[in-house]
Amino acid sequence: MPDTRLSNLLNTGQNPTQATDTLLAALGTCQAETILVANEVGLGIIPETPLGRTFRDDTGQLHQRTAAHANNVALMVAVSTCLAQLLCKLAQPASKARGSCPLPPAKWSGPAGDARH
Structure with a gap:
């Protein structure tokens, strides 16, 4: 979601630094547990256009500034449901760790005949 907002700001000529602030x-000021999901930028190809490079750079700044204020940060790439469940449990306080993760149960979708779970 932050990436979409940033893209909209850049396309309308607004200041992304002010929006990040x-x-x-x-x-x-939010009392609720908040989870932000953003796209990774900067590990792939260099954008061809100046706007693309600005988006990449500003997104990186947004991610760094947001991460600096976070209790937990995770980079998940092609994550499986099993790993997501584990990360969900690890992110919970110890008192809640025995509870269930809101993600559905993981199922292995490997080669036929492989019954891992």
Whole structure:
């Protein structure tokens, strides 16, 4: 979601730094547990256009600034449901770790005949 907002700001000529400040201020006053999901940028090809490079750079700044204020940060690439469940449990406080993760049970979708779970 932050990436979409940033893209909209850049396309309309608005200041992404100010928007990031506003986001961080709002998150700082929020009492609820909040999870932000964003696309990874910067590990792939170099964008061809100046706007693409600006988006990549500004997104990286947004991610770094947001991560600096977070209790937990995870980079998940092509993550399986099993790993997502584990990360979900690890992110919970110890008192809640015995509870269930809100993700559905994991199922192995490997080669036929392989019955791992």
